[in-house]
Amino acid sequence: MTNKLVNTIQQFKLFKHCSGSFHQSLASQARILDLQKGKLLFIHESEAERFYIILNGWVKLFRETLDGAQAIIDILPANHIFGETAIFQDNKHSYSAEIVEQANIISLPLDLLKSEIESNPKLAISMMSSMAQCRRHQSQELENRTFKNAPQRIGCFLLRLIDPDQSGSVSIHLPYDKTLVASRLGMQPETFSRALNQLKKQINMNVNGSTLKINNVTDLINYTCSSCSSEFPCHELRS
Amino acid sequence: MTNKLVNTIQQFKLFKHCSGSFHQSLASQARILDLQKGKLLFIHESEAERFYIILNGWVKLFRETLDGAQAIIDILPANHIFGETAIFQDNKHSYSAEIVEQANIISLPLDLLKSEIESNPKLAISMMSSMAQCRRHQSQELENRTFKNAPQRIGCFLLRLIDPDQSGSVSIHLPYDKTLVASRLGMQPETFSRALNQLKKQINMNVNGSTLKINNVTDLINYTCSSCSSEFPCHELRS
């Protein structure tokens, strides 16, 4: 049991350069969580004691504005780590986290991570690389918001769900509610619905509920990525 | 001369926990640049050998999209550091940098910073804190784009130019061209002009060219920050 966990933990790029003993002490203090849709993991500004690794499922990170709207920071899939940045923010979470699709999550103590970062430069470097990547991702997101219209943003979202070296015809299943995809992309559900229809017409795509079939990925790329500052596969897999 | 430089360098929060000898070797390899508006410091994807500290003036960080538009990452004032993240991106710059207002800039070798980060955990931690702060800043920027209209985004921009504990009546001079402010805020120059007029009517403000006089900062805060996820002074000073 714990062995399997150590194994899982050491596979993460972030922990690649850490000692076995660190992996073990992480594992020994790990909790495995099985969480249902809707579960709030922690809230913005709360005291942070643990960070999390997603084994599967989807987790929404968000904040709430004074007038009640939700600002979605990101919606993370398996193999992503979150909550760890509280280390640099006074041990306060800078967002809330909610399960949006049933998830298995490992929770680990922050203090262990913190002390290791302070003593292991290689881990520190890994950590910085992952933060740098996150930053690039964020600035791309802002760029998308500035230059892409609704159908293109949806296209970009879909491309991220596709294995980058896939080509030709692909079938995609939306990983969570359309309403949520919409707000992740900064648009209204109605707009999402209409924009998806436009996209369907622009490129050759079939829509069946949450299942989309794209007959030619290249068409999607051409349609979507023309207003980007980087060429297609512009997204890297974090982990 | 070099002493003064060492002094300047050691005052940066980022280098606070570094040894005097590190400050000195930085200073010994420093170049002081006096750059005019329009000067391109480096371009996206180019090989990165140095990073930069702004002593005064303004620097625009941006990328260009395939169809020629500029995506502005940020426009930085004095005391900001940039170009340093290339360390984590294969020594390639992930944006271009251009002077937008006459600037004095210190250029420093990246390899020195890199090796120090690898051997000095305290510097690593400072670096991560600054990256974390940048991330928060970016996600706030995205939030602004999502929830605020044009006049509110201008308001938010203005508030960042004001000393946080100032209240009552304040006079502001726009630090660079209105056209540039507009694209920094993700809007057209025409929209900026009209939105500034709206803002002028909403709160009590006088506009005279690039000089604005806000008669009551509280009014501006109320108008601007109602759709934010954090209370007013939401911006921290980096350095």
Added chain:
DNA sequence: CGAGGGTTTGAAGTGCATCAAATAGTGTGG
């Protein structure tokens, strides 16, 4: 079957972009 969420569709409104043109402001050479 009926309740309730998620999703789609329609109609109308709004904010911003775009295009075109006027105006203000700045720096230049005479």
Added chain:
DNA sequence: CCACACTATTTGATGCACTTCAAACCCTCG
């Protein structure tokens, strides 16, 4: 110091993308 050229900014008119509100539809699940 003025006239000119050039850029930055403003203003007006129009169009489009997205939002909003309302209602229908669809699907799932008790």
